[in-house]
Structure formats: C-alpha cells, structure tokens
Amino acid sequence: MPAPVALLYPPSCDPTAPYLSLPTLTAWLRKHGVSVLPVDANLEGWEWLLSRARLEGLAARIEQRLGELDARPSLSHEEQLAYAALWAARGDAAAAPAAIDGALAVFRDRSGGAARFYDPRAYEDAVATVESAMRLVSAAYHPLSLDFVAYRTPFSLLSAGEIARDAAPERDPFHGYFEQLAERLAREDARLVGISVAFPGQVQPAYSLAHVLRARLPGVHVTVGGPALTQMLLRLEGEALEKALGPFSSAVIYEGEHALLAMARAIERGEDPAAGGRVIRGTTIEDMSTLPPPDFDGLPLDRYLAPELVLPYDPTRGCYWGVCTFCHYGLAEVGTAKYRERPVETVIDHVAALKDRYGTRIFYFSQDVFSPRIATSIARGIVERGLDIRWGTDMRPERSLTPGRCAELVAGGQLSAALGVESASPRVLSLIDKGIPVEAVRDAIVNLSQAGVAVEAMCFGDFPTETVREAMQTVRFVEGVGDELSLFILGRFDLTHGSLVAQRPGDFGIKEVWGVAGDELGTGLFFAERRRTGRPSEHAKLEEAVSALSSRWRLHRYPWAGALSTAHTLLWYARLGKDVFRRLGPDRDARVQSAQSRVGAARFDVARVTEESAAREAALWEQMVHEERRVSRATYEARAASLPHATPAPGRWSYAAGVELRAVEGRTGTVKTRRAPTGRRPSHAGNSTKS
Secondary structure, eight states, X not given: OOOOEEEEOOSSSOOSSOOSHHHHHHHHHHHTTOOEEEEOHHHHHHHHHSSHHHHHHHHHHHHHHHHHHHTSSSBOHHHHHHHHXXXXXXXXXXXXXXXXXXXXXXXXXXXXXXXXXXXXXXXXXXXHHHHHHHHHHHHHTTTOEESSSOEEOTTTTSSHHHHHHHTSTTTOTTHHHHHHHHHHHHHHTOSEEEEEOOSGGGHHHHHHHHHHHHHHOTTSEEEEESHHHHHHXXXXXXXXXXXXXXXXXXXXXXXXXXXXXXXXHHHHTTOOTTTTOSXXXXXXXXXXXXXXXXXXXXXXXXXXXXXXXXXXXXXXXXXXXXXXXXXXXSSXXXXXXXXXXXXXHHHHHHHHHHHHXXXXXXXXXXXXXXXXXXXXXXXXXXXXXXXXXXXXXXXXXXTTOOHHHHHHHHHTTEEEEEEEEEOSOHHHXXXXXXXXXXXXXXXXXXXXXXXXXXEEEEEEEOOTTOXXXXXXXXXXXXXXXXXXXXXXXXXXXXXXXXXXXXXXXXXXTEEEEEOOBTOTTOOOOEEEESSOOSOHHHHHHHHHHHHHHXXXXXXXXXXXXXXXXXXXXXXXXXXHOTTHHHHHOXXXXXXXXXXXXEEXXXXXXXXHHHHHHHHHHHHHHHIIIIIIOBOOHHHHHHHHHTSOOBOOOOEEEEEOTTSOEEEEEXXXXXXXXXXXXXXXXXXXXXSOTTO
C-alpha cells in the first residue's frame, strides 16, 4: 500500500471543534485513491501542553527563574521584563496545574446533558483555569505571549533567523509534542507532509514544526499552504522568498486540492514534487460540484473541547460582494477570492450524510459570506428533507433579509448570523464601499432577531479619517439595536497588504504607508493619516462608551461562549436561547478552582519594575518602528542594555491566579493583571472574527 500523505493542522488555534482545511483536503485526496493521515496537531499539541504534569514542570521553571533573578545584584531592562512576567504568572503557576484536568472535563462533559458545560458558574471557572494555564505557559517561555488565537514574541517572524530562534526547544512550548509527532510520522512511513496554516497564530508554530520534521525526517517532503502562508509568501520574491521558505521543501499558494494531488502522484513516481520550483501555485476549483464533502475520519472527534461535535461545512467559497475596501481575506492576492457555490442539492446531500455519519446536529457554514439567496434555498431543502439540524454562519445585512425570508431561514435551521455591520457612519460606509445603508442594516438585524436568529454584529472603528463622532455613531447604533443583538464586537481597523486601502492609500486620507527595515517577511504594515482626528479626551469618552455598552452582555475572547461564531457559542444558543449572553450580563467572579492567596518574598519592587520596564519597552519600540522605521535585535539589545537597572527593594507580595499582585510588606502598591474582555478587540483585518 502506498505510503500515506500526512496532513497537519498546527497550533495555535481553536481546539473546540475541527477546522475545515484538513477534512477538505483529506476528502479530495481520498476521492482520488490517495492514503491520508490527518493530524489535528493543534488539538493534540494543546492536549499535550495542558496537562497537570506539564504545567507543574513549567511552574517549577518559573520559581527557578525567579530565584535566579532574585540572586542578581541588579536587574537589566530585559531581566526586569522577565521578572514582571514571572511574578504576574506566579499565582497561575500555583493554581492552574491542579485545576486543569477538571476544567477540560467541564468542556468535554457529555453526561447528564452536559450540565457543567451549560452551567455559567462552572463554565466561567473552567475558562478562567485554561486562560490561567496559558498565562503560565507564556511566562515560563518569556517573552512569549500564547493563547488560542495568537503566538507572539517581540521579534516574531521578522526574519528566517528569528523564526529559527523561536523554534529552539527552550523557546517553543510545543517542541516536545512536535518530536513525538515526528516519530509517529516515521512509523507511518509518511513521504509527503502537508502543513495547513489558516491563521496568523499558526505561522511560527508551523515553522517550528517544520524545523523538527526536517531534522528528524530528512527524506520527507514537507510542504505548507493555507491562507496565512499564502498572503505572506505571495508578496515575496527572489532571495527574500527563498529565506522565507526556510525549513519547508515547498509551499502551495492559493487553493491546494489539485496541487497537493499532483505532489502525491509525484511522490508515488519517485519524483521531486518541487522540481518545477519550491513555490507551487494552486488551481482554483471553478466547479464546486466536483468537491466531495469534507472527510473527518481519522480526526479525534471525541476529544475536542466541547460536549458535542460542531462541524464546519463550506457551501460556497469567496465573497459575492467582494469590493469592501478594507478587506483582504482568504486565498486571494487582493480583496477576497472569486465567488463560487456548491449546488444546493449537493449541499443538502452532504449535510445529511455528515449528520448521519458523525451524529452532528449543529453545523457552522464556513465561508467568506453567505448570501441570503443560497441560504434560503438551502433552508428550504432542509425543510423538504425533514433534517433536524441547526446552523450558524456569517452574512451581509442585505435588504433581502425581509421578515418572510428570515422566517424561512429559521424554519430551515438557522441558529445564528454574524453580520458585517462595520460602521454606522454613512460617510465611513461609503469609504468602505459597503453598499448597504444604515437603515437597511438595522432592518436586517431586527428581522433576523425577531424571526428567532441569534444576531451578532461585527463592527470596527479607526478607519482612516474616521472621527470620534463617527465612531460614536457606531456605538450608539449598537446600543439602539442592543435588545435584538445576541453579541457584538467593535474591532479596530488594521491595514493589510491586499486591501484596496493599502493599494490606493491616498484615496482614504492616508499620507504614508510603510514597513520597517529588518522585517524580511513584510508582516508589519504601518500608516499615517494626513491629519489626526479627535482629542485624547474624546477618545477616552469613546472607550468609556464601549465599556459601558459591553457591560450589557457576557462577552469572551475567542473561542469561548460569548465570542462570535464559535462552537461553544452556537451550543449555548441552541441550549440556552439566543439572548443568553444578554440575560447573564458580565461575569466578574470567574476564578481558578484551586486558587488561593499566597505571599512570597521579592528582592525587587515588583510594582515599580513592572510599570517602569513596560513604559521603557514601549518607548523603545516606538522609536524603532515609528521614528527610525528600522528594527533589529542588535539595536534593541544595545539600547536595552543602556537602560537603568533595577536595584534591590525587598518586600513581600500577595498573589493568586487572576488577582492583582498586592504589596503586603516593605513596599506599597499593586500590579495590574489582565482583565475580562470588552467589546473591543485588537484589530480588524478582513471580515472574519476568527483570525
């Protein structure tokens, strides 16, 4: 039997449900007779990392490192940053290891109607524990910041050298798991390994995994693809592209089905799949009727962090509107990919088969955007077949979402709709080229909600030339329709290379767009407007208004219940109702079950070290990025070395997971810790809340 093609989905991403890329590629290859080994390395990697034994080892690492720093006569700037991070996570290190097994069991509670998963108190405590564990991991691998969305270090992805540095065993928390995975692939005799990178938080782990595979399996062809890698690599050429490919034997940009099949055939013939070049351009699937349904066989479907399986399915690809000026999303050089649809009858056949095969009752229709026309046709087909399923998706708030159409959608299983509202300022909507007036957006929200759909509003501010007054219009709009909204989010605009704004910045009031020297992969993009809008006091009022608005809902970070378009959120809608997050309101009492206050001695003033090192670090990066526009580790280290050292100021500090550090002896003050999220998120780079 031919050796299998191994398809890997790397950390760091959502472990509550399978993602679509591996099952889609698996189905295509199996349809053509290719043996496939699918591995959700994201789920497996997090399972490996979020274990009591592993976390206890990292907790000991934190205590050892603190002891080493306390033995120093003074602390350099970089040591101060580490000292602050270690102390901030000391409560997490004391509590999370003992609580982690119980927290994961809450998410996987499949007995008694998953009572603990749907109990707000038990659920919030489980979330608090997992987030505490992630803070522990990040501190143990300082200066890493790691969660289910992001994987960042100060010099992340600046160069091939920095990528290799971050892949070193002492800097990569997943390294031990990656070594185990390499041994497994060797036993399976995999000859072609494909790594699918959908989101930015997976980029560095994908490189780290590839470094391990190349060292352990030198004869294996390791290829990479997916939206995040496509958008990065298509901007590079020549030597810069060769460096960016690094440990990968090849890369597939754009859609991967045909390219991956051709590579598998080349391997079978004993040929080099990259003989024509290391970058392979994928072929767009024009006729989606040729695509089989996603194949989830081989994935650990009983181990995802949810009490029941929520499966993704793609009725369409690309965006039927496709002209929003801010958007660069998916497998496209600019804007969005070409719009295509599966035949409606095929969709119904596939969904029915997936329901029967995997026992799934809830689907997430995953595509750039779902048109009301095809959504209605599918809903009618579900009714005609008598299928007992529910589904959520992303939609544009079109005029065609009339009360009658919305009633049909609900009858056909629609559970939720994340609507691309973007802004409530007519001028900003015109700049965005949204094509929908504010009044029509309001009508769509009301019609969907009153029909029974859980409506989620996706908005963002800080679009070039937007004033504070215009941003406040969006806040007031959400406030005005708040009783019809199940959730909302107000992100911040983020300039992306493939958006029309980046292509024609002058048309949008942008004076200058730049990258920084030293950013070899071009991952950072910065801009300056012709004029700044709003006084600091106005911006402060805006943030206060967003916080006040957020207090009407129980909001969470992705991928928890209370974040838009997540498996957990869909399950809570189905069990507890579309208004559950508004009924519950904000939660301020979540805690790690085993957390208790402790007191520890510190040789240095933790509050002062934390505050002053953070301010100096911000100033250092502001100088490099915005003033000099040149970043390098050598420059950073030289300047950091010249900054003031912290001298001893002994004291005793009270600490517990999720609680502010407090001086109890010697010094006074507290150290701020991370707080519950509001309706704000860091940036908005396209029309997906999942990246």
